[in-house]
Amino acid sequence: MTPKDPLVIGGKTITNRFFLGTGKFGDKKVMRTAIEKSGVEVVTVALRRVDQQQTPENLLDFVPENTILMINTSGARNARQAVTIARIARESLGINWVKIEVIDDSKYLLPDNQETIKCTEILAGEGFTVMPYIHPDLYVARELQKAGAASVMPLGSLIGSGEGLQARKFIEILIREIDLPVVVDAGIGVPSQAAEAMEMGADAVLANTAVSIARDPVQMARAFSLAVQAGRLAHRARSREIRGQASPSSPLTGFLFEESP
Amino acid sequence: MKVMVNGKNRKIEGDTTLFQLLSDTFSRPGGIITVRNDQIVEQKELKKTPVREHDRIEFLQIVGGG
Numbered sequence: 001m002t003p004k005d006p007l008v009i010g011g012k013t014i015t016n017r018f019f020l021g022t023g024k025f026g027d028k029k030v031m032r033t034a035i036e037k038s039g040v041e042v043v044t045v046a047l048r049r050v051d052q053q054q055t056p057e058n059l060l061d062f063v064p065e066n067t068i069l070m071i072n073t074s075g076a077r078n079a080r081q082a083v084t085i086a087r088i089a090r091e092s093l094g095i096n097w098v099k100i101e102v103i104d105d106s107k108y109l110l111p112d113n114q115e116t117i118k119c120t121e122i123l124a125g126e127g128f129t130v131m132p133y134i135h136p137d138l139y140v141a142r143e144l145q146k147a148g149a150a151s152v153m154p155l156g157s158l159i160g161s162g163e164g165l166q167a168r169k170f171i172e173i174l175i176r177e178i179d180l181p182v183v184v185d186a187g188i189g190v191p192s193q194a195a196e197a198m199e200m201g202a203d204a205v206l207a208n209t210a211v212s213i214a215r216d217p218v219q220m221a222r223a224f225s226l227a228v229q230a231g232r233l234a235h236r237a238r239s240r241e242i243r244g245q246a247s248p249s250s251p252l253t254g255f256l257f258e259e260s261p
Numbered sequence: 262m263k264v265m266v267n268g269k270n271r272k273i274e275g276d277t278t279l280f281q282l283l284s285d286t287f288s289r290p291g292g293i294i295t296v297r298n299d300q301i302v303e304q305k306e307l308k309k310t311p312v313r314e315h316d317r318i319e320f321l322q323i324v325g326g327g
Contacts, residue, residue, distance in 0.1 A: 021327030031325070046326025049267040049319060050293055058292030072326045084299075088321065091301045092294040159327070169305050186327075208327035 003236060006237065007203055010097060010129030010150045012068060014204070015238065016041045018194070018228040019183065020221060021072070028062035030217050035064055038221035040202055042068045044099055044206065047085050048075065060093075070097035073118025077104040079118035087124050098123055099153065099185075101133040109159040113140040117147060123146025133185055136170035141178045153206065155186035156197065160209045162189020165196055175201040189228030191220075198231025205231075262314040273312060280307035283320065294321040 006013040019042040025031035035043060043063060063069065071089035076082035082102050089095040100123070102115040116132045119138065124130045129150045134140055136154035144152055154171045157163035165171065165188060175182050181203035188194050195204040205228050215219035266286070268302050273282070279302055283290045295302045296319040302310055310320070 021326035023327045025325055028325075044327055045323050047294075047321055048324045050287065059325055074326050082292075088294060088296060088301060089323075093323065133302045147271065206327070 005232070007181060009131075012129075014041050014068070015039075016225060016228075017198070017204040017232055018221075018225045019043065019070075019204055019206040020211060020224075021206060022059065022063070022212075023208050024212040026212075027218065028057065028089055029061065029214070032062045032064060034211060034218045034221035035067060037218050038225040040067070040221065040225065042070060042097075042204075044070045044072045044208070045095075047089055069093075069095045069098060070099050071095045072099045072101050073119070074101045074103070076102050076119075077137050078102060079115040079122070080111075081120045082115070082123050086119075086128060087126075090128070096127070097129045098131065100130060111135055111155070113137060116140075117143045120144050120149050121147040124150075131183065136167050136174055136178045138170075138173055138177055141174050141180075145178055145180055149180060151181040151203070153183045153184050153185040156184050156193065157187030159186045161187045162210060163187050164189060164193035165200075168196075168200070171197070171202065191223045194224055195227040195231035196232070198228050199234045201235055202231075204228070262312070264312060264314070264316045270323060276310055277312050278320070279312060282312055282318070283307060284287050286320065292294045292322055293322075295319070296321060305317055 006015055007017055016039045020040045020045045049234050051055055069088060073082035073085045076085055082100055086098040100119050103109050104112055104114045111133050113134050116134055120130050120132050124147055131151045131153050132144050132149050133153045141152050144255040154174055157166035181202040183206055184202045185206040188205060188207045189210050197205050211217050211220045264271055280293055298317050
């Protein structure tokens, strides 16, 4: 949140680089207070069938005005289903930001990168601001950039695991090589992990479970927001340290098929 | 007539509208998104839209999600 350090995504200027998921909050009033007190500007929401046994409560009544809503396509098992969810959210509620989450694996909840690329092509072509949630892979991120993604959202570790930046090396490669904002998503369990992601150069961090199931979600949201801010400051303050460049283990000379000088 | 509501078969007696079906199903229908045969039906159209045999109707809502 330093002055003159905004993040611009989809034509919108974002000051707070901590994004919050709205799942698993026991009390929606607490969620609203957490958003307000932490200054969160971007939140994710999901679309589900209304459970006929319950009296539906409208989540959007508990999201402060001017918050940027991003529809998460969770529940989609392929590109087609994710596209449908995004279209419904836009047509019915005007939500133009979409976090593409395509998962067809119930054990590890890993995103299907290939379906995510297909979905990105379609939705970016329809004018959505597309933020694909991916397993961090350089080739996939390049394809997403070509397809018109507004950012890439690599997982830090498995969804809800709280294991932090298990994929650190691969996220670093994306940060260096991809000309899109990198938003680290999933597996961020404590604020220090969010700060670490920002220190290494991530543009933003998204967390949900770590905040919503905390004993005090309001204070935890604040802690995350401050950690993300601190990590960003640290990243900007230090000289860029290039690490993680490949170092071949085999000789780079004497290849069989090259002409000798 | 037989229709599908949120993936479940349902029998409906006589003529009805989407608005009536929505009101009969939920005590607080505010904020519910109605999709009929893959097309969103706007709130103001619900009273004018009859439910027809074999309709696939989805009542959806925004919920918390990461």
